[in-house]
Amino acid sequence: MPEPYTGRPTPPPTTDPPAPRRSTDKPVRADARRNRQRLLTAAHDLFAHADTEVSLEAVGRAAGLGVGTVYRHFPTRDALFEAAYRSEVAQLCDAAGELLNERPADVALVEWMGRFVGFAASKRGLSAALGSVVSSGSDLHTRTRRQVLDALTTLLDAGVAAGTLRADVDAGDVLGAIGAIWRIPDAPDQARRILMLIADGLRHRPTG
Amino acid sequence: MPEPYTGRPTPPPTTDPPAPRRSTDKPVRADARRNRQRLLTAAHDLFAHADTEVSLEAVGRAAGLGVGTVYRHFPTRDALFEAAYRSEVAQLCDAAGELLNERPADVALVEWMGRFVGFAASKRGLSAALGSVVSSGSDLHTRTRRQVLDALTTLLDAGVAAGTLRADVDAGDVLGAIGAIWRIPDAPDQARRILMLIADGLRHRPTG
DNA sequence: GATAAAGCGGAAGGCAGTTCCGCTTGGGGA
DNA sequence: TCCCCAAGCGGAACTGCCTTCCGCTTTATC
Numbered sequence: 001m002p003e004p005y006t007g008r009p010t011p012p013p014t015t016d017p018p019a020p021r022r023s024t025d026k027p028v029r030a031d032a033r034r035n036r037q038r039l040l041t042a043a044h045d046l047f048a049h050a051d052t053e054v055s056l057e058a059v060g061r062a063a064g065l066g067v068g069t070v071y072r073h074f075p076t077r078d079a080l081f082e083a084a085y086r087s088e089v090a091q092l093c094d095a096a097g098e099l100l101n102e103r104p105a106d107v108a109l110v111e112w113m114g115r116f117v118g119f120a121a122s123k124r125g126l127s128a129a130l131g132s133v134v135s136s137g138s139d140l141h142t143r144t145r146r147q148v149l150d151a152l153t154t155l156l157d158a159g160v161a162a163g164t165l166r167a168d169v170d171a172g173d174v175l176g177a178i179g180a181i182w183r184i185p186d187a188p189d190q191a192r193r194i195l196m197l198i199a200d201g202l203r204h205r206p207t208g
Numbered sequence: 209m210p211e212p213y214t215g216r217p218t219p220p221p222t223t224d225p226p227a228p229r230r231s232t233d234k235p236v237r238a239d240a241r242r243n244r245q246r247l248l249t250a251a252h253d254l255f256a257h258a259d260t261e262v263s264l265e266a267v268g269r270a271a272g273l274g275v276g277t278v279y280r281h282f283p284t285r286d287a288l289f290e291a292a293y294r295s296e297v298a299q300l301c302d303a304a305g306e307l308l309n310e311r312p313a314d315v316a317l318v319e320w321m322g323r324f325v326g327f328a329a330s331k332r333g334l335s336a337a338l339g340s341v342v343s344s345g346s347d348l349h350t351r352t353r354r355q356v357l358d359a360l361t362t363l364l365d366a367g368v369a370a371g372t373l374r375a376d377v378d379a380g381d382v383l384g385a386i387g388a389i390w391r392i393p394d395a396p397d398q399a400r401r402i403l404m405l406i407a408d409g410l411r412h413r414p415t416g
Numbered sequence: 417g418a419t420a421a422a423g424c425g426g427a428a429g430g431c432a433g434t435t436c437c438g439c440t441t442g443g444g445g446a
Numbered sequence: 447t448c449c450c451c452a453a454g455c456g457g458a459a460c461t462g463c464c465t466t467c468c469g470c471t472t473t474a475t476c
Binding site: 234236237239240243268273274275276277280 | 421422423424425426
Binding site: 029 | 452454455456457
């Protein structure tokens with residue numbers, strides 16, 4: 001192919017987002033902390049089971065709270081999603097390292113991408129929020145996005161070191177490519193095939 | 209890679225959609241035809257320039273017509289999109305054959321995919337509608353989707369015949385993979401790189 | 417011109433997002 | 447222990463969009 005994929009781009013200036021935690025002078029009230037947790041639990045449940053976009057009002061109702069309270073804690077749907085899935089995403093990203101201990105890098109990469117897609121696909125009613133994690137737009141998701149990119153980079157680098165993956169691929173590009181997959185509704189077969197297609201594009205080829 | 213992309217899936221049963229044109233007994237009233245054209249023009253303009261999802265009410269307003277009239281002619285946003293871009297899509301698909309006359313199949317494929325992505329990317333405020341063309345869900349788009357798939361298949365087959373593209377790839381999968389790209393906001397560089405990444409996955413590799 | 421059918425407009429109802437403000441409550445201080 | 451007030455809460459209200467519906471207007475035919 002005459003115009004092959006042309007290497008890692010110059011990385012954008014990465015400005016760390018301002019720490020979202022409140023200033024230390026005032027502790028959070030107990031009821032507020034409790035309600036926040038209720039909202040997270042409700043959101044987690046609803047996001048996982050619903051097959052359409054979940055309204056923030058519905059989250060509040062499920063938590064036994066008013067919509068105003070939802071907004072007090074999470075200004076946007078994205079913020080709620082981010083908080084609800086932070087631990088799961090972290091777990092997913094940690095799995096990258098573990099997979100590398102158990103199997104060759106290229107196998108680990110495919111396995112991990114499969115888990116990633118599976119994770120995303122199991123969250124109906126989240127496509128918009130997930131999309132904004134994958135695309136680089138939102139400031140909010142910088143942290144989560146970085147985490148995912150780090151995991152991907154670890155896998156890719158290991159494959160490069162082992163000589164099984166090409167060296168000129170940018171993790172953000174891979175993430176972007178994967179991003180298509182979970183949006184395909186009710187087609188796990190196809191999702192899997194496309195994943196393999198992308199994986200094939202990542203293989204090292206001796207001559208080029 | 210241990211689990212490579214595994215071949216073309218069994219094609220689903222393809223039921224032709226019922227012809228959407230009205231029964232022949234009654235001609236369409238002149239004002240209705242005129243208004244329909246106005247709506248198409250307005251939609252075309254708005255879709256191309258707006259950077260957010262366009263409301264159907266806005267389309268009506270731009271055409272100097274009421275929202276009821278919009279719905280009379282186009283029951284959904286998707287239907288309006290489909291009609292507004294039918295000719296352009298056809299033109300894009302025809303270009304596949306022309307490209308094949310001018311250059312090798314693999315080059316033609318890359319070029320065509322680039323045009324496809326460019327076409328889609330130039331239509332802000334259409335991501336949802338375009339998405340439903342790419343994903344196989346909607347009945348409405350069966351026709352358009354088929355057209356696009358035919359073009360892709362033509363290109364892929366030519367590449368297979370020339371020995372430059374692998375033979376086991378399904379056009380629907382390629383379309384699905386491409387589908388990710390235009391959703392990346394304001395990142396033409398990345399879109400291009402991901403495109404190349406996918407293209408690399410399509411290359412024929414002698415050994416496997 | 418009269419008339420019936422086709423077409424049009426926009427009001428109305430519904431729903432989700434978001435803001436705002438009066439009421440409630442937790443918890444530190446007297 | 448009680449008081450107080452800032453933090454927190456609830457939901458009404460406003461917005462904007464989608465969609466339906468029905469009385470009015472226009473077209474084409476006779």
